[in-house]
Amino acid sequence: MSNFKVEGNIVDITKRDIFFGEIAVEAGRIKAINKIAAAKDGHLYILPGFIDSHVHIESSMLIPSEFARLAVTHGTVATISDPHEIANVCGMAGVEFMIENGNTVPFKFNFGAPSCVPATVFETAGAELNHDDVKVLLERPEIKYLSEMMNFPGVLHQDEEVMKKIASAHELGKPVDGHAPGLRGDAVQQYIDAGISTDHECFTAGEALDKLQRGMKILIREGSAAKNFEALIDLLNDWPEMIMFCSDDKHPDSLVESHINALCARAVAKGIDIFKVLQAACINPIIHYKLDVGALQIGDSADFILAEDLIDFKIRQTYIDGILLSKDGEVYGDWVKHVDDQQAVNQFDCNAKVESDFVFPFTGQSEIIVVEALDGQLITNKLTAKPKVINENIISDLENDVLKMVVVNRYHDAPIAVSFVKNFGLKEGAIASSVAHDSHNIIAIGTNDQSICEAVNLIIKEKGGIVALGNGEEEVLPLPVAGLMSNRNGYEVANCYTSIDQFAKDLGSRLQAPFMTLSFMALLVIPRLKLSDKGLFDGDEFRLLIN
Secondary structure, eight states, rough: OEEEEEEEEEEETTTTTEEEEEEEEEEEEEEEEEEEEEEEEESSSEEEEEEEEEEOOGGGGGGGGHHHHHGGGEEEEEEEOOHHHHHHHHHHHHHHHHHHHHHHSSSSEEEEEEEEESSSSSSOOOOOHHHHHHHHHHHHHHHHEEEEEHHHHHHHTTTTHHHHHHHHHHHTTTEEEETTTTOOOOHHHHHTTTOOOOEEESSSSSHHHHHHTTTEEEEEESSOOOOOOOHHGGGGGOOTTTEEEESSSSHHHHHOSSSSHHHHHHHHHHHHHHHHHHHIIHHHHHHHTTOOOSSSSSSSHHHHHHHHSSSSOOOEEEETTEEEEEETTTSSOOOOOOOOOOTTOOOOOOOOOOOOGOOOOSSSHHHHHHHHOOOOOEEEEEEOOOOOOTTEEOOOTTTTTTTEEEOOOSSSOOOOEEEEESSOOOOOOOOSOOOTTTOOOEEESSHHHHHHHHHHHHHHTSEEEEEEEEETTTEEEEETTTTTTOOOOOHHHHHHHHHHHHHHHHHOOOOSSSHHHHTTTTTTSSEEEEEETTEEEETTTTTOOOO
């Protein structure tokens, strides 16, 4: 590491001060901060790096080293990363892959121990992590916390396995992340009393305020599908030490465009005090998760960024441990290592399907249950619709935008779960993905059984990926790492994803992020109605239904 000095308008968030000065870096740490004068126009602003306080790296479809490559250009120096997705596919080996790959680059990934693998007993996952496995992970220094406790019914009912996992985190002095969508009143108080300290699933300000008033920290989420910023951001005015920013799930195309810096810009544009904004973006995660990330104080790791201003937050330089990693929007230096196909971990073992596997027989029912997808939200609604019947089978109803949706077990051959969904808007063909939270079976939506079958079989052929097909064309983005991530250059993956995303929209989808929304249609732990490989699931009653 070289010794150097950098000058500019220094932002001291702790002291709520901005001044022109010089920072001296020695052996990767800040040796001195010298105030020279009042802040000067025309100079860059030096501030602590941004931290994504809750993200599933896997949802970017990039391995950690490639995620870092894109994130540093936006001033992100660290993440609180939940490897829950790959753990559901590959278990401990998946978590180990994320840690090892993350260690190949000078970016500060802070991984958690996945708390819910599998997420529920109502779906087929590729692995199981019991409380002994979780304790082994928590004892590792790289593991900073117990990842989101999605099994909130298990907490409320004092499930022995759930409580042992929480107890292990507490014994080791590590925080426990929450996941409690819609939980209010006495129920959320019981959840908090179990020692769970954060939640990133609030979709109304009232819900978030209830939790804040009870001492729970709120993560304002703005990802590629779930967008809660507008609903929650005003709370930052009164609760600056209790709020953090996160993306949760962010696809590669949107990561190319921006990251936490965009949330800072939007918050400032709403008139929120700059120091409150940066407290949430830079400081609160360090304090809560006890991170080895610098806060721009003497003696800290030299983790800081240079921004053109404190309005748009266009990042000119990013330093981690005193190493310049990004300059003028591009990665600086040759620090990214790639993963070849032989190094990729995966678990995929099902055979190709035939069109008849996807039929939904008509048995005289006057109504069918329909999942209503909501753009920009993870929650869904439960609707009913009149079935469209041809040859004694219920088919997609394009006129009323009620399309067939299927989930195919990717871990072994099994009967296919078939249901219907509204608001995807496809007029032709089908889309499919092996990214299907939380167990990551194959999920597909289409206008006819032939297209659905073709899309699913393309996923099976690649042992993971996303697919769109229709009008005689098809596009495939292979995801050979656990069926979740590509091992290619992050910018190449982003370009490929942009193309296939547009193709899905050309086929008729009106959703902002059709593949991200598709991936959450199997997420059972989010109300109200979802589809697993075992059938329709009622998230409010927490039970499987019969369509």
